[in-house]
Amino acid sequence: MFSECLSDEAAGIIYGDVGTAVLNISVLSKLQKLEYVQIEHEEAGWVIGQVADIQRKTDLSLEKARMIGQRQEVDIHEKTTAKIEIIGYRDERGLLQTPRTPFRAGQYVYHAEDEIIKKSLGLREHTKTGAYIGLLYGHDIRVELDINSLVQKHVSILAKTGGGKSFLCGDLLEELIKHNVTVLVLDPHGEYGSMKEAGSVLETSRDFHVEPHGYADRIIEFATDPVSNPDALPLKFTLSNLEANDILSLTNIKNSKMHLSFLKKAIDALRNSKQDYSLKDVISVLEREDDMNNYALICELQYLDDAKIFAPSGTKISELVKKNMTTIVNLKGTPPELSELIVNRICTALFELRKVNAVPPMMLVVEEAHNFCPQQGTVASSKIFRTIAAEGRKFGLGLAIISQRAAKIDKNVLSQCNTQIILKVTNPNDLKAISGSVEGLTASMADEIQRLPIGVAMCVGGGIQMPLIVEVRPRESRHGGESVTVIPDECDY
Ligand SMILES: Nc1ncnc2c1ncn2[C@@H]1O[C@H](COP(=O)(O)OP(=O)(O)OP(=O)(O)O)[C@@H](O)[C@H]1O
Ligand SMILES: [Mg+2]
The missing domain is CATH 1.10.40 (Ribonucleotide Reductase Protein R1; domain 1)
Incomplete structure (x- = not known):
């Protein structure tokens, strides 16, 4: 963890050819890939950079390696070097700038202090409109996404299956609930009803300052199949x-x-x-x-x-959407073609009613979005999602799309999502779709997406100007999408 490093201990010394955007350092103390460093610039003051790559150079030849295999004593000389990409500094107007002249060879580079990181990256904590989704990786800095920006400019949450999308979406929903945002969740697997109950206290290595809390008083759940979902109200037309x-x-x-x-x-x-x-x-x-x-x-x-x-009497939109409440439309047990038709009907009604201000400004959250707005072929709801993605912003109808297959979502929809939350992705086509759609994604960050551990996300947009690595906060409410264990610890059958 980066925080173990002392900020007053130098991380390294600049050597070789020095650019304004990239430089190399000889590493002096423990340093990790993607860690933030600070370097003093003669005109700009403290400038933030990030470790893009780190390498241990050794003089161990193939010949000498063979000698070790034969149990002979061999001296190994090694030097660790790191490539630093410069992020920049805030000028007096608060704008992110990069220095116009290079740093000097021989200059010390330090582990970045939280205050300098916050200032340079423009991170503000405990803001009125901030959705707290976790801590900046290795630092005690809260990462908050601006809720107004989420609603106005749409969000995508992408990861491979089991990557933690629904878990993180639950975090986001808790924040929207706390900020009294009106939300409708299209929930094909019936995972979100569990948010009515408090989660269990999780043992985490960091203190996220999260307490278990259920949101039964703020959630209304409807289901197309009330027999298999007895806790929900029946959704009827x-x-x-x-x-x-x-x-x-x-x-x-x-x-x-x-x-x-x-x-x-x-x-x-x-x-x-x-x-x-x-x-x-x-x-x-x-x-x-x-x-x-x-x-x-x-x-x-x-x-x-x-x-x-x-x-005889169907569900009215005024029953489905209630100001400051979160409505879950549980589609579990409904055949896919019918789900697409139902989703189309609800989304079309929401869009039309939002246009005439008959429902409050709100957020529409769509799980398994590749099924409702696919890149290939057309389903009943394809058109309305394109319309909401393109025009929802004007009418205060925000879209949050969640999917395990970035490459399979309609590009017209995905490209309109200005806030991107990406967890572990390994499929090359999905990585390509993501790299093509995330602004400011460096090659080293794109590479890192494949290696993100569960519970760590990369976020950009929603008031965050450059991709950040975030340790996702624990849930207050119960997560309903737990992975199922095939062979339990205590097998009693
Ligand atoms: N931040 C986290 N902290 C702790 N556990 C997590 C976190 N994120 C995910 N998990 C765990 O990982 C598992 C998978 O998470 P989740 O259900 O969110 O995956 P998913 O990406 O939605 O998968 P799918 O595509 O199958 O729906 C769950 O058991 C969840 O409890
Ligand atoms: Mg899920």
Whole structure:
């Protein structure tokens, strides 16, 4: 851990050719890759740099290595050198600048002090609009993302499976709840309902100043399948409020004029005879027609009916979205095609209602976003996500997308996410997609993403101007996405 290093102990001495952006040092005391250092510049004062690479050069030849193998005594001479990338300093206007003249060879380089890091990186703690997500790696400095910027400019949380996305998203949700932000979470695996309960106290090597806390009083949970999710309110749609083309959009039959006209006719007939009607009623009317062309439509309606998402009185958006509350839409147990259709309907309604200020400014959080706005192919919700990503900012509808496959998310959506939180990623295509979309990502940082341990993230945006490595804070509430152990410690079967 960097904090073990003493700040008054020199980290190294500059040698060789010295540039304004990059320099090399001979290492004098313990130094680690990505650690911050400070160097005094004759005009700029203290300037912050970061260790991009570190190397131990030795004179141990192949010949001498073989001698060690033969148990012979061999003297090894070694020198440790580090490559430092200059980040810069804050000028009197508070802007990040880099010195215009190089440092001098022979100058001392020091382990950076917290105050200088905070000032140079522009990190502010305990701010009114800050979402506390963790501590700067190796330092007791809180990393806070600006909530206004998150909502206005969208967020992406990316990592391989098991990388800690949902855990960190829970941290972010806790912060949004504490700041009274209205939130709707699209939760395909039913992981977020557990946030109503307090988490257990975690033994951590650092003091994050986090206490267990449940948010039952601030969370409303709806589920499409209330049988498997008994703690949630049922999410229902009113059939009689839907026009034939709305119903058709909930099926896999797209752009079929013939089916649309059949459905319209059936609905008109029902509306003339009763106020409330069910999908079974619509199916009976179509069956009575005894037309072979109706068959595909009847099958689709049957499938919709089995999902039990229609009721005489459906869930109103005013019930779903409540000011200052977090709503979880639990889609667990709902088939993927139907989930896409439901997500499309909810997101379209939110966007339209936000435009006319009928719902409060809010954040829409989408887990497994690659399924709802994929890069390849089109699903029911593809279009609305592009629209929200491009225009949501204007109307106060923020988007947070979470995915294990950066390369599989619609680039039009991903590129609009100005705050990026990246945990461990190893897939080369995903790394390429991330490197291409993160501003200010140095080659050494990009390389580091593959090696990030669980619980460590790289963040940029949301008021943070350059990529930072963050030790993610523990959860206050219970995390619902725990990895399942296949062979338990105590096997009792
Ligand atoms: N910051 C952290 N501190 C402690 N444990 C963590 C942290 N982040 C993740 N974990 C643990 O790692 C496991 C996986 O985390 P999580 O469920 O967030 O992964 P994920 O990226 O959402 O995975 P998936 O893609 O499968 O949904 C969980 O058991 C969680 O408790
Ligand atoms: Mg997850």
